[in-house]
Amino acid sequence: MENKFQAELWNRLTQAPGAPGFEGPVREIMREYISSYTSELMYDNLGSIFGVMRGDENGPKIMVAGHMDEVGFMVTRISDKGFISFQTLGGWWGQVLLAQRVQIITDNGPVEGVISSIPPHVLSDDQRNRPMDVRNMYIDIGVDSREEAEQVGVRAGQQIVPVCPLQVMSNPRRIMAKAWDNRYGCSLAVELAKELHENPNHPNVVYVGATVQEELSGQRGAKTAAASIDPDLFLAVDASPATDIPGVKDDGGKLGGGLLMRIYDPMYVMPVGLRELLISTCEEENIPYQIYVAKGGTDAGVVQYHGKGVPSAVIGIPSRYIHSHASIIDREDYEAAKRLLFSVIRKVDRATWEAILPR
Structure with missing residues (x-):
């Protein structure tokens, strides 16, 4: 990875633990x-963080946000023999969990563990023919008692996160790590703050940062962040499932095909004026994009309801295997999303924002 700033940023963000809450x-x-790019920071009371980048104070107030949380787990119980029961945090399909490595984040540091699996030699016929219920899984941290688990710092209520180091793959454009959903958006928010610090002439005021608890129902941090900022325009930066893998209908979301232009999900329809602005910008500047119809929601789905309504869009990228331990993105999709985000922020002045509104 030739961009040292980006390589360090991606590694630090993806490897940090951050389950919802x-x-x-x-x-x-x-x-x-x-x-390091602005001295004006703001927070909501749930933990979302934003830097304020002041351009033209008469321009629209634009909120740009990734979300900090990744799908993870929480310790709920320690058995007498030291096995850890857990609660999922975010949307997991149970069959991606068996035999996967995890870390329990304790006050004494991370405790390594593995999610239980039963070797095929001792499976009953009934077990072979049924998926394992997550409620019947546990985490083995290599101890023999509850007392030993507590001695190393494990307690109910602690977060548990997947283990997957950041890895440049055989095709160097492809980067594998945990938590691209949505440390991609966190990284892009940081890069936007850096860009606006180095080139501060923009026709608006930008609140750029990241929310909390997007992976839980209700996109909770987005609600409180929007209430704190009261934006005129919202741009979510989030990763979505790639559909270019065997066994999935390939209807959008191909790695290397460009950013994702999300026009619909169950919580959201992209406003016509904003859609025209984003697509025309991509076409004018030769930024590759893919039209995307999603089955899951993002922070845009709740911010759009704030106050009198906030025109909202998602500038996304496809990521293979999200909501699992290891996910893969393509560097060129990331760069396409970055180009569109930077360009739109430079373009949206008061008149452009007013033209987006339905009148």
């Missing part, structure tokens, strides 16, 4: 980077 380590990284 436990985003503190990610927030510290975001604060470190954003505070």
Whole structure:
């Protein structure tokens, strides 16, 4: 990875633990980077963080946000023999969990573990023919009792996160790591703050950062962040499932095909004026994009309801295997999303924002 700034940023963000409700380590990284580009930071009371980049004070107020949380787990119980029961945090399909490595984040540091699986030699016929229920899984941390688990710092209520180092793959454009959903958006927010610090002439005021608890129902941090900022325009930066893998209908979301232009999901329809602005910008500047119809929602689905209504869009990228331990993105899709985000921020002045509104 030739871009040293980006390589360090991606590695730090993807490797930080940050299950929903436990985003503190990610927030510290975001604060470190954003505070080097602006001294004006703001928070909501759930933990979302934003830097304020002041261009034209008469221009629209634009909120740009990734979300800090990744799908993870929480410790719920320690058995007498030291096995850990857990609660999922975010949307997991149980069959991606068996035999996967995890870390329990304790006050003493991370405790390594593995999610239980039963070897085929001892499976009953009934077990072979049924998916394993997540409620019957546990985490083995290599101890023999509850007392031993507690001695190393494990307690009910702690976060648990997947283990997957960042890895440049055989095709060097492809990067594998945990939590691209949505440390992609956190990274892009940091890069936007850096860009606006180095080139500060923009026709608006930008609140750029990341929310909490997007992976839980209700996109909770987006609600409180929007209430704190009261934006005129919202741009979510989020990763979505790639559909270019065997066994999935390929109807959008191909790695290397460009950014994702999300026009619909169950919570959201992209406003016509904003859609025209984003697509025309891509076509004028030769930015590759893919029309995307999604089955899941993003922070845009709740921010659009704030106040009198906030025109909202998602500038996304496809990522293979999200909501699992290891996901893959394409660097060129990331760069396409970055080009569109930077361009739109430079373009949206008061008149452009008013033209987006339905009248």
